[in-house]
Amino acid sequence: MKNIISFLLIAASVFSCKAQITVESEETSERKISLTNPKLVVAIVVDQMRYDYLTRFESKYGNGGFKRMMQEGFNCKNNHFNYVPTYTGPGHASVFTGTTPNNHGIIANDWFDRTLGRTVNCVEDRTVEPLGTNSNDGRKSPKRMVSTTFTDENRLFTQMRGKTIGISIKHRGAILPAGHTANAAYWFDYENKGSGNWISSTYYMKDLPKWVKDFNSSNITESYFKIWDTYYDINTYTESGSDNNDFERVFKGKETPTFPYDLNKLKGSNGNFKIIAESPYGDNLTTDFTIAAIDGENLGKDDITDVLTVSYSSPDKVGHDFGVNSKEIEDVYIRLDKDLKRLFDTLDDKVGKGEYTVFLTADHGVANIPRYLESLNIPSGYFTSKELKTKLNAFVLEEFKTTGLIRNVSNNQIFLNRKKIKELGLDLTFVQQKLVNEIISYKDIYKVYSATSMSNNSFHNGIEHLLQNGYNQKRSGDILTVPYPGYIYYRKTGTTHGSGFSYDTHVPLLFFGKGIKHGETLQKTVIPDIAPTISALLGISYPSGSTGRPLGFVLD
CATH class of the missing domain: 3.40.720.10 (Alkaline Phosphatase, subunit A)
Structure with missing residues (x-):
């Protein structure tokens, strides 16, 4: 019986030492990890x-x-x-x-x-x-x-x-x-x-x-x-x-x-x-x-x-x-x-x-x-949100016989008055596409996409992919426009980005x-x-x- 008790005490002691070594090893490891980070x-x-x-x-x-x-x-x-x-x-x-x-x-x-x-x-x-x-x-x-x-x-x-x-x-x-x-x-x-x-x-x-x-x-x-x-x-x-x-x-x-x-x-x-x-x-x-x-x-x-x-x-x-x-x-x-x-x-x-x-x-x-680019015969130019909005309002009046469908033009995007579109019994996707077809005809516009196309398609390359990565379904506009390379929405001195x-x-x-x-x-x-x-x-x-x-x- 004494031999069994002695064996158990020795085993417990060994286990305790091993456990202590394991804990100390883990603590040492954690210290090493912390020291490797900047x-x-x-x-x-x-x-x-x-x-x-x-x-x-x-x-x-x-x-x-x-x-x-x-x-x-x-x-x-x-x-x-x-x-x-x-x-x-x-x-x-x-x-x-x-x-x-x-x-x-x-x-x-x-x-x-x-x-x-x-x-x-x-x-x-x-x-x-x-x-x-x-x-x-x-x-x-x-x-x-x-x-x-x-x-x-x-x-x-x-x-x-x-x-x-x-x-x-x-x-x-x-x-x-x-x-x-x-x-x-x-x-x-x-x-x-x-x-x-x-x-x-x-x-x-x-x-x-x-x-x-x-x-x-x-x-x-x-x-x-x-x-x-x-x-x-x-x-x-x-x-x-x-x-x-x-x-x-x-x-x-x-x-x-x-x-x-x-x-x-x-x-x-x-x-x-x-x-x-x-x-x-x-x-x-x-x-x-x-x-x-x-x-x-x-x-x-x-x-x-x-x-x-x-x-x-x-x-x-x-x-x-x-x-x-x-x-x-x-x-x-x-x-x-x-x-x-x-x-x-x-x-x-x-x-x-x-x-x-x-x-x-x-x-x-x-x-x-x-x-500056124009002075070197490199294609470039200017476009304004005000100019775009004026053209679109004229188009809306002619096409839909109403006003007030364009709610905001900013960041190369157009926000529509969705409440009014609904009250008039118009389909939002239809109105978006009509505007896309109109805007793409403007001489300084390179590409145009609707919010519906951004939501319903998956683009894997090109400017379309970049637009989609920037398009937030809750916050972005109904129409996304892309001016030609070298064309900016800005004043005539200085420059911008976007x-x-x-x-x-x-x-x-x-x-x-x-x-x-x-x-x-x-x-x-x-x-x-x-x-x-x-x-x-x-x-x-x-x-x-x-x-x-x-x-x-x-x-x-």
Whole structure:
């Protein structure tokens, strides 16, 4: 009996030791897993960056910004948006949700809401209060985005211990990337002669933290009311066209669109703080605030991964005003390259070299100014929503002997008065097709599709596929129009974006840092691939609506 008891005690002791070893092994394994993840993921979106800005201005870049990402990281050279429209709101949402507007619901920056009977902004939220301003520009949140982001999934995975902070001059560039669960999103109050503060909303917090208040009370922002001249001798800017031409916007108070620009002198006639956003100093200011956030929010200070999203908005502002071929846009990218170096040097110092992961992409590209293209005999031109609406109203009166069937024309889409169509006993599909047949006859229109065709067909390639990926059944219009390549809905100076053509879809995608291989590929990648790639790197769930695929060849 004693022998049996002794045997049992020895067996229990051995089992206990094995169990302890197993538990310790599991704990050690968990510690190893946590140590393999980066301390901080930095997600950079450059607003309105065509892919060829990487190659065209490469000789002007230093070694610490764009070139560092390419030399140390992975360059996806054939990266595209796979939907229409290519706007800022949908772009940021698609990068971080890993899907397209038909799923995440952000179909434009602003769109006509059939239920409300008015246009809504993609981050509008009248239920929250502004912080740092009295302006309605602070009444913003991500509530209209219906999918989670990889930033949300990281918060869920880490039991809300991993922080997420979103930063951008534009509210939508800060809010949509940061997702629904962010600790904070901060944007610049510059619209309608705003305060010049970095602001947020009560969606995130009850009051701005001390570090943000300290930044706002400093003289950093006002210090950028200064001369904007080219960083290098303007005569060396051989990658861009003439400085003085008829294609570019002229600031109020100047006679020509030429360097230098005295922002302090021009601010009174050009929106005060808005003119900082419309110069490269908006990027400088964004970097200043981002570096302050790294310290103020203690980002990347432990082994639980934090996420910092930064959207540089000023390239879009300058691009709209001066165009692809301008000296101004070349100077913006030369200076942005130096801002990236400043940010990466800070991350090396504050988080640790090799302890963070970065990706950089854009929310869309941009078209060359049509008048410039016309001067070179390249097909291009202009079309206006007002012109289209006038033609359609005349057609409706003649065809249906009534008025008021066209409710809204915006974002290359036409919204019909469905209530009136029903009252008149007309079939919606019939009316849609009649309008499609009419609009396709207009000389500047390339293609037209009805909502019914988007809903009832499956397109796998071409512009039709891009339209379908951008078509949201609840929010999009009844008719989708596509102007010819080079044709835009815009003013006659400056340019815009929004199409499914390569100048709007082809954008950079660079990865570098912890967990990233060194290399490059010409294999086609698409914007929704980014979020699942970062999710795979972190070992977290993909965003709820994700349709992209992880780019395994990027990960080490």
